[in-house]
Amino acid sequence: MRLVFIGFGTVGQGLAELLLAGRDELAARYGFEWTVTGIADTAKGSAYDPGGIDLAGALALAAKGESIAALDRGGQGWDALAMARHAEADVLLEATYTDIKTGEPATSHIRVALERGVHVVTTNKGPLALHYRELAALAQAHGAEFLFEGTVMSGTPVLNLVRDTLAGAEVLEMQGILNGTTNYILTRMEEGLSYENALAKAQALGYAEAVPDADVLGWDALAKVTILANVVFGAALEPGDSPCDGITTITAADIARAKAEGKRYKLIGRVWREGGTVKASVAPRLVDMGQPLAGVMGATNAVAIRTSALGEVTVVGPGAGRAQTGFAMLADLLTIVRRRS
Template identity: 90%
Template sequence: MRLVFIGFGTVGQGLAELLLAGREELARRYGLEWTVTGIADTVKGSAYDPAGIDLAGALALAAKGESLAALDRGGKGWDALGMARHAEADALLEATFTDITTGEPATSHIRAALERGVHVVTTNKGPLALHYRELAALAEAHGAEFLFEGTVMSGTPVLNLVRETLAGAEVLEMQGILNGTTNYILTRMEEGLSYEDALAKAQELGYAEAVPDADVLGWDALAKVTILANVVFGAALEPGDSPCEGITKITAADIARAKAEGKRYKLIGRVWREGAKVRAAVAPRLVDLAQPLAGVMGATNAVAIRTDALGEVTIVGPGAGKAQTGFAMLTDLLTIVRRRS
């Protein structure tokens, strides 16, 4: 399988490391034999070689902060969109930054690949939250796979769980902790830190960005519930269609009062059916300590899935991380191999 990386930051490098470490086993057990023909990154530069790029060499250059252009043998000078449009590839691995307001530039990369029948694996929430139906239809029209396990819970396979393991059951509601940063902040506040100190600690550990709005205002979780609504429930929602409230108004007094009542604050993303309509929302909620979601602490994510046949099934796991999100992309690649073999 000829692979092209669009975005070679933390997630792209995480996938690259997994591909290299498991090369023989992936071929032997799953039939995944791969060659990287292109890498494009806005910071690290681009390289194209239809005969195959030295992936270990690309990782070494990235670690030293040197340009990937040193590995270029194609002489095309393509940027990311040019690579998506023209590179010899069977699968495009899109792991660029998320823009939840426009979905760009990732949507253009994905669209360009699907239009020529190239499979796409992405971890980018923007295109899924804003353009899922269009991109899914484009993939079907051109006989390509379009997979995105890493968009909701990183390497924790909530989409695969619903699609494969819960096949035959109707999903009535999904609700959970979809943002590890806010869950970490709320955990530390319960331990006695102020909101400001808990946020500073999250930033120190790399959980929160210097400008943390996407996390603490609930936008990241909103993108994820929108994806769940559209992919699992068949809705046609956009992020702006659903109410969203973050955790910035929760005080130490609120946390203490909840604790005294045997409850705990969690930022909950929820999707549910209301008659013929599908609804979604993100807001802080008081969760009884007896509920599974109440026990999910730190930067961990969890989703409770209510079904008609099995009742409630809860999946818990890491919602971020280099290896974890890279693993989500790897599982999607293996799904392509399985479906196309």
């Protein structure tokens, strides 16, 4: 299977490390043999070799801050879009930065690959939140797979769980903690820190960006509930269709008052059916201590899935991380191997 990486940052490198470490087992156990024909990254350069790029060499160059262009044997000098359009590939691995407002440039990378009949695996929330129906239809029209497990809870398999394990059980509602950064901040505030100090700790640990708006204003969670609404519930929502509130107005006094009442604040993303429509929301909510979501602390994610046949199923796991999100892409690759074998 010929792979092309579009984006070779934390997630792309995490996947590369998993591919290299598990190469023999992946071949023996799943029949998954791979070669990387292209890598394109805005910061790290571009390399193309239809005969196969040295992936370990690419990781070594990236670790030293050197351009991977030294590995290029194609002589094309392609940028990411040209790589997606022209490289010899069976699967495009799209792991560029997320733009929740436009979905670009990832949407264009995905679109041109699917138009060629190239399978796509992505961790990018923007294209899914904004253009899921278009891209899914494009994949179907061209006989390509379009998989995106890592967009909601990193390596924790929410979408695969609903699609495969819970097949036949109608999903009535999904709600959960879909942003680890805000959950970490709320956890530290319960320990006595102010919002400002808890945010600073999250930034120091790399959980929050220098400009943390996507997390603390709820936008990241909003993109994820939009994906769940459209993929799981068959809706046609856009992020702007749903109410969204973050955690910036919650004070230490609010946290203390909730704790005294046996409750905890959690930023909850929710998707549910109401009559004949699907609705979604993101907002801080008070959760009783006895509820499963109340016990999810730190930078951990969780989602409770209410079904017609099984009642409520709660999944807890890491919502971010180099290896974790890389694993989500690997799981999607193995899904393609199984479906196409």
